[in-house]
Amino acid sequence: MELFYAHSVEGNICLLDADESAHCVKVLRHRAGDPVDIIDGLGTLYHCRLVLDSSKGAEAEILEAEDNWGSHPYRLTIGCCPTKNNDRFEWFVEKATELGVDRIVPLIGDHSERKVYKTDRAARIALSATKQSLKARIPEIAEPVTVKDFLAQTPDQVGGDAPVMPGPDRASLRLIAYCFEDETHPRRSIVEALTEFGGRDVTVLIGPEGDFSKEEADKALAAGYIPVHLGLSRLRTETAAVTAVEAVYLNFIC
C-alpha cells in the first residue's frame, strides 16, 4: 500500500506538495483517474482519485475518509536530548514513529554536548516513517527547548508543582529516566510504573550522554516526574529513548 501526504485539504480535494507530487506522478507514474491513498498527517486516511497529475502540485478528489487510521491507544510524548551524532537521534525518530509516538521534544540539557538542533530532517524522517508504517498521524517534532524551560513553561505537560503519583485515577504519567545517587528517590522500573498506571497519557524524559544535571532532575521531581530505570543494561541515549517507546508500545498494544 502506497501512501501520499497532503499538505492541505480544501473541501474534497487533497493537495500534494512538490515532493509528494513528483513521487506520485514522476516516480510512480500515476495519472488522472488513478485511485490513490492520501493521509493528512493529522490522523485521517483519504481514499482518493487523482484529478490533476501535475508533478509540481498534484490534486486528488476524496472518495472516502477513515479517521484515526493506524492510530495507537495511548498518547506518548518523549522529551529527549539529541545525541552528539545526529544519525542516532534521527534513527530514534524513525523507530519511535514506526512504533507509535505523538510528540518528540528535543531537549537541551545542562550536560548536552549538542546545544543546537534543527528539526527539519527529523520532521522529514517522521513523515516518511509514518507513511512506511501505515499511519495517518505524523508525530509532532517540537522545536528544541532547554530541560528547565520544558519543565517550567509547559505546566500542562508537567502538572505544575503538585507531585503526581501513579494510579488508576491519574490522567497522565510523567517519567524521567534518572538515578538519584543519594537514593532518596529510589527508581522504579518503567514497566512497573506503566503497569500500575491507569491512564493513557505518558511523558518520558531521556537525558543526554552526560545525563541530566541534579538541578534538572530536582526540578522534574518537583514538577511531578517519577524517576524510573529502563532495565539493567547501560543504554545509549537513543537506545534508552527507543526502549521507553517500546515499553509503552508493548504495554498498551502487544
Next chain:
Amino acid sequence: MELFYAHSVEGNICLLDADESAHCVKVLRHRAGDPVDIIDGLGTLYHCRLVLDSSKGAEAEILEAEDNWGSHPYRLTIGCCPTKNNDRFEWFVEKATELGVDRIVPLIGDHSERKVYKTDRAARIALSATKQSLKARIPEIAEPVTVKDFLAQTPDQVGGDAPVMPGPDRASLRLIAYCFEDETHPRRSIVEALTEFGGRDVTVLIGPEGDFSKEEADKALAAGYIPVHLGLSRLRTETAAVTAVEAVYLNFIC
C-alpha cells in the same frame, strides 16, 4: 569505564590484538604499569595491569576476575533475515547487543532480497557495542543459514518434531513472528507468550521484508515454534527484531 578485549588469555596474561593494542597504547596512551579493564568476550571481566605496552600486541597481567560480568538473566537467540540495506541489520545488531542478546543468526528466507550475508562487520559492531554497554560476553554472530536449514539442522534449537507449548515446565520458548492468513493458527502477543513462559531460553524468528514463505512457517510450526505478533504497528524487519529483543529484555530485567 574503558574496556579492552583480549582475543586470548594465557595463564594470568591477557593478550590484545593489533586493533585493541593500538587503541590502548597509541590512542589512550596507556603505559606499562597502568591499570586496565579487559573482557574475554566470554563473560569474564579482568582487572589487569598493563605489562607490555606494545601498540601491535599489548599484554596485561590479571589481578582480579569477575565472571558473568554485565550478564542478563535469560538466553536469547534471534534468527533474523538480513535487510536489503545492510546498515539497518547492523543497527539491529548494535541495539540487540546493548540490550542483551546471546546469539544472532542471519537467516536466508525464500522471500529474502539478500541471499548472501558477510558477518565480519556485524561481529565488529557486536564487539564494540558489548564494550560500550559494559558487558563481558560478546553475542555470537552465526554464519548465515537458510530458514529451512536452521529449522532442520538444529534440533536442539527447535525441539525436533514435538510441538512445544509454553508453560512453567518448558525449558525453551520458540517464537516466530508470522501471521497465518487462514487463521488456523491465531497469533498470540509476544508479551503474552513471554509472561506465561516459565523458562529463560527464548528463540525468536523474524522474517525478511517479504515475510517468511508459507512453507517456512509450516516447517517452523512443525518444529515447535509458536506464531506471535509484535503489536499493532507495521514494523520494518530490523524494528521487529529489536522489538522482539526489547520484549524479552523488558520481561526479564525491567
